[in-house]
Amino acid sequence: MAKIKYIEFNGTEHEADVANGLSVMEGAIQNDIPGIDADCGGGMSCATCHVYINDDEWFKKLPEKEMGEDDMLDQAFEPKSNSRLSCQLIVSDDLDGLTVHMPEKQV
Amino acid sequence: MIKTDVVIIGAGPTGLFCAHQLGIIGLKCEIVDNLDRIGGQCIELYPDKPIYDIPAVPECTGEELTNNLIEQIKPFNFNFHLSDRVQQLKNENNKWLVKTLNGKEFETPNVVIAGGVGSFEPRKFPTKSAEKYDGKSVLYSIKDKTIFKDKSVVIFGGGDSALDWAIELSNLSKVTLVHRRDEFRGAPASVQKIKELSDNKTIDLITKHSIKDVKGNGSLESVEIKSETGESKVLKADYVLGFFGLIMQLGPIAEWGLNLDKKTIPVNTENFETNKKGIFAIGDICTYPGKLKLILSGFHEGALAARGCFKYARPDEKYRFEFTTASSTIKDRLGVKK
Numbered sequence: 001m002a003k004i005k006y007i008e009f010n011g012t013e014h015e016a017d018v019a020n021g022l023s024v025m026e027g028a029i030q031n032d033i034p035g036i037d038a039d040c041g042g043g044m045s046c047a048t049c050h051v052y053i054n055d056d057e058w059f060k061k062l063p064e065k066e067m068g069e070d071d072m073l074d075q076a077f078e079p080k081s082n083s084r085l086s087c088q089l090i091v092s093d094d095l096d097g098l099t100v101h102m103p104e105k106q107v
Numbered sequence: 108m109i110k111t112d113v114v115i116i117g118a119g120p121t122g123l124f125c126a127h128q129l130g131i132i133g134l135k136c137e138i139v140d141n142l143d144r145i146g147g148q149c150i151e152l153y154p155d156k157p158i159y160d161i162p163a164v165p166e167c168t169g170e171e172l173t174n175n176l177i178e179q180i181k182p183f184n185f186n187f188h189l190s191d192r193v194q195q196l197k198n199e200n201n202k203w204l205v206k207t208l209n210g211k212e213f214e215t216p217n218v219v220i221a222g223g224v225g226s227f228e229p230r231k232f233p234t235k236s237a238e239k240y241d242g243k244s245v246l247y248s249i250k251d252k253t254i255f256k257d258k259s260v261v262i263f264g265g266g267d268s269a270l271d272w273a274i275e276l277s278n279l280s281k282v283t284l285v286h287r288r289d290e291f292r293g294a295p296a297s298v299q300k301i302k303e304l305s306d307n308k309t310i311d312l313i314t315k316h317s318i319k320d321v322k323g324n325g326s327l328e329s330v331e332i333k334s335e336t337g338e339s340k341v342l343k344a345d346y347v348l349g350f351f352g353l354i355m356q357l358g359p360i361a362e363w364g365l366n367l368d369k370k371t372i373p374v375n376t377e378n379f380e381t382n383k384k385g386i387f388a389i390g391d392i393c394t395y396p397g398k399l400k401l402i403l404s405g406f407h408e409g410a411l412a413a414r415g416c417f418k419y420a421r422p423d424e425k426y427r428f429e430f431t432t433a434s435s436t437i438k439d440r441l442g443v444k445k
Contacts, residue, residue, distance in 0.1 A: 045148075
């Protein structure tokens, strides 16, 4: 279990306890947290669960991107070097305290 | 005006198998899809990716699945209306009048929405200012490349479309290719070619930048790009092209008076009818308690929706359940010898 903080583009903060094994994306969807669309349902094929990891320490701590994630991020709204697809971030105790920022929109 | 028993919106696996089930029970249908080919997400998003959870098929790709489904409905000779989109549904005398973007019209008692997560549309630039030039000098697809002759063209993107067009137009125009990172996701041969063209100064290649603004006075004059650290540059541009892949948009479906739950349509699980009589929703676009977004669920939903359609298409007949193994009527419909 990990406590994940989701911050919308407008600054609204949401916190959710997400069970191990779920993705950070699923944590948002199951808790009705707005700002993550996840159109494809976690198949890494739509780039609408895009988040920023603003804390550099956290960004480095996360499991590395697998092949294909950066390709999808090319298509996301305003991708940056600290962008991730939240469907690829699988929750474990190690992710307790992670904060993700949502982009202005998911397109 | 085409009269039919059912109009299916969406030619993905769910729509295709629903068509099969309609054919089996003796109904006619017309299938409309926004894409230029049959297969939906299977063909557009993962044609080469193996799928492992189709019952009795241990492994197949999106493309193989699509081809088999097309093969399976061949005996029924249903019409496909590709590169077209249903815009309007109107109820008149208990029939649905269906109008498409290309001006086709259908009259039908049943509409089955098998639209996945909506229709695929090109992803557009996030900049508001680009909207003004959309379709004129800011383009997301190319129909006629001669318009770019001797023009300054700035291309954004790192996939095959962006690379292929940068290569193609480099003979014709002054091309600048802008991409957000150093790596490209296009085919290795194209990436190699782009690097050669950049080395010999045939094209300008700018990485680690994205679009900030487009500027012009009536007609487009320049595009401003920015790096992640905020430095910006202005490039002269007659045309700006964006290739960021496709996104699924619910589009006109949202305007048909259907109950919506986020981007999905609630249905009953008896026949997958929506809150509107004669409009059914199956596959990824429908929702109900326990809904699984699996292809196999879409097959089940399509089979039941087809029986739901029967009631409105043949109000004076009673639907009779039959097995394909035993029914001579079904074998006739399939054109198989007994």
